[in-house]
Amino acid sequence: MAIVDVVVVGAGPAGSATAISLAERGRRVLLLDKATFPRDKVCGDFLSPRSLAVLTELGCGDVLRGTQPRSIRQSMIHLNGELISSGPVPQVGHLPGFGLVVPRVVADEILFRRAAAAGAETVEGFTATGLVAHGERITVHGRRATGPAAVDAQLVVVADGARSRLAAGLGVAPVSGQKDPFALRAYLRDVPCAPDTAGIFFNADFFPGFAWVFPTGDGGANVGMGMQMDTARRYGINLRDQFLRWLQDDRGARAMLGGARRHGRIVGWPLPAYQGVHGNCADRVLIVGDAGWFVDPLNGEGIHTALESARLAASVADEALTTGDLGVGALRAYERRWRARFDLDLRASDLIVTIAQNRDLLPLWLLVLRMAAQRSMDDPHFAATWGGIMAGVVPAHHGMSLELAVRTVVQRPGFWLRHQGDVLDALVALAGRGDERGRTALPAGWARDVAAKWVAAADGLATTYGVPWTSGSRPLRARADSPQDGLPTIVLGPHDRDGRAAP
Numbered sequence: 065m066a067i068v069d070v071v072v073v074g075a076g077p078a079g080s081a082t083a084i085s086l087a088e089r090g091r092r093v094l095l096l097d098k099a100t101f102p103r104d105k106v107c108g109d110f111l112s113p114r115s116l117a118v119l120t121e122l123g124c125g126d127v128l129r130g131t132q133p134r135s136i137r138q139s140m141i142h143l144n145g146e147l148i149s150s151g152p153v154p155q156v157g158h159l160p161g162f163g164l165v166v167p168r169v170v171a172d173e174i175l176f177r178r179a180a181a182a183g184a185e186t187v188e189g190f191t192a193t194g195l196v197a198h199g200e201r202i203t204v205h206g207r208r209a210t211g212p213a214a215v216d217a218q219l220v221v222v223a224d225g226a227r228s229r230l231a232a233g234l235g236v237a238p239v240s241g242q243k244d245p246f247a248l249r250a251y252l253r254d255v256p257c258a259p260d261t262a263g264i265f266f267n268a269d270f271f272p273g274f275a276w277v278f279p280t281g282d283g284g285a286n287v288g289m290g291m292q293m294d295t296a297r298r299y300g301i302n303l304r305d306q307f308l309r310w311l312q313d314d315r316g317a318r319a320m321l322g323g324a325r326r327h328g329r330i331v332g333w334p335l336p337a338y339q340g341v342h343g344n345c346a347d348r349v350l351i352v353g354d355a356g357w358f359v360d361p362l363n364g365e366g367i368h369t370a371l372e373s374a375r376l377a378a379s380v381a382d383e384a385l386t387t388g389d390l391g392v393g394a395l396r397a398y399e400r401r402w403r404a405r406f407d408l409d410l411r412a413s414d415l416i417v418t419i420a421q422n423r424d425l426l427p428l429w430l431l432v433l434r435m436a437a438q439r440s441m442d443d444p445h446f447a448a449t450w451g452g453i454m455a456g457v458v459p460a461h462h463g464m465s466l467e468l469a470v471r472t473v474v475q476r477p478g479f480w481l482r483h484q485g486d487v488l489d490a491l492v493a494l495a496g497r498g499d500e501r502g503r504t505a506l507p508a509g510w511a512r513d514v515a516a517k518w519v520a521a522a523d524g525l526a527t528t529y530g531v532p533w534t535s536g537s538r539p540l541r542a543r544a545d546s547p548q549d550g551l552p553t554i555v556l557g558p559h560d561r562d563g564r565a566a567p
């Protein structure tokens with residue numbers, strides 16, 4: 065086969081979006097995947113407003129709408145089986161005020177076929193096993209049903225998902241997968257809950273992990289649970305046992321799911337959560353999506369970052385192919401662009417999750433969750449910010465504002481009266497007395513980790529805003545766009561009293 069401009073390895077959202085963007089720029093692209101489409105991918109199937117914005121830009125909007133997916137416009141947050149807050153998905157800037165639940169077996173095929181329609185050559189059943197760069201080209205080696213295979217390109221975009229074999233081979237993966245979250249998913253039928261309402265479930269037994277119910281609109285639901293594996297190991301939590309127990313016993317889950325029946329198996333997959341990754345590029349190589357560790361640690365969403373990293377990589381690849389400089393030095397423009405777009409927010413998410421990973425302080429975190437839930441019921445602006453962070457449409461670093469912290473803590477006297485027991489438990493945990501296994505409430509490793517991540521996030525805040533800690537009081541901006549990144553500008557103006565973005 066003649067040498068192509070770009071081989072994209074992996075045709076999930078990241079790979080197909082890269083192929084569409086490059087083919088539309090007139091580049092010769094080969095998109096290959098080990099699977100044959102349609103194929104399933106273990107996922108919650110939730111396309112957030114941010115994902116929808118990029119999918120529309122990629123020309124998939126009409127086809128997606130044609131599948132008549134259900135719009136998710138409301139969310140309900142539960143703690144230990146009790147509904148603690150509910151409200152609309154915030155409408156932010158030009159983004160839709162809803163998400164869609166589209167099974168990945170459908171959504172990924174739409175993207176894959178769109179890549180072919182845009183002019184990319186597609187190859188299924190090709191498992192890539194390694195990359196070899198030589199002079200003016202790079203070779204992707206692999207296997208097909210017929211035997212060993214190889215394709216040559218000027219540049220390779222690695223999009224082979226979590227635990228990427230090719231990224232590991234390049235030595236650019238950030239750390240071992242031991243710290244990654246892991247998530248389980250199952251499909252249910254005959255679900256009685258409102259089809260436009262997603263449920264998020266926190267519980268003392270598996271916090272800081274969480275469970276979800278995402279109605280699929282056909283009377284079914286995608287249900288799942290995810291958690292950081294190092295926390296699960298440290299505290300002896302078996303994710304599958306917790307998932308089954310939650311499905312069976314949790315009052316909130318029962319209220320949403322009634323007598324729903326499971327069909328298919330419970331399946332799991334790792335989530336490569338962002339940890340301040342390395343450059344994600346090498347000579348003649350760019351790494352996008354899960355292969356580049358772009359999952360938001362806070363909500364476990366990775367489709368929007370897969371799509372956005374793909375768009376950024378495509379613009380850098382196109383520029384590099386034009387100049388003919390495909391060395392890592394030129395490709396570092398990709399790193400600069402994704403850092404400008406994601407780094408601060410994903411670091412803030414990572415910080416929040418790292419803080420909550422100390423389960424010795426569990427009563428304190430659950431109290432903070434209750435306070436935030438109560439405040440969001442009383443204060444639409446707070447609800448829009450908090451809900452927006454959870455939905456990925458408001459930058460996570462807005463959660464670090466002093467104003468938000470003060471608003472969380474200031475509660476009506478009735479709240480404190482109702483939750484005096486919780487306050488006492490939190491104080492006992494803080495004093496390090498509540499743990500029969502004798503752990504201190506502030507283990508040194510955790511404190512070091514939090515301090516390092518706090519400094520990194522604060523530094524990012526100071527760079528972005530000049531003055532940190534005040535972002536809650538200024539008009540909220542969804543992200544600091546660099547004009548050249550080719551992505552939709554997402555600007556979040558002030559909210560009105562109902563939590564809607566003001567015109």
Ligand SMILES: Cc1cc2nc3c(=O)[nH]c(=O)nc-3n(C[C@H](O)[C@H](O)[C@H](O)COP(=O)(O)OP(=O)(O)OC[C@H]3O[C@@H](n4cnc5c(N)ncnc54)[C@H](O)[C@@H]3O)c2cc1C
Nearest residue numbers: 074076077078098107108110192224225247353354366367
């Ligand atoms: C249980 C669970 C729930 C989730 N829920 C959500 C959610 O609701 N919303 C959200 O935004 N994100 C969610 N995520 C994260 C989301 O699934 C990923 O971030 C997203 O799939 C990343 O897309 P990708 O294209 O980078 O990788 P993938 O979707 O994993 O695609 C990688 C592709 O590469 C192919 N491939 C792999 N190895 C090779 C190889 N050697 N050669 C050739 N091809 C190869 C695979 O077949 C696949 O098609 C969830 C993840 C999990 C595990």
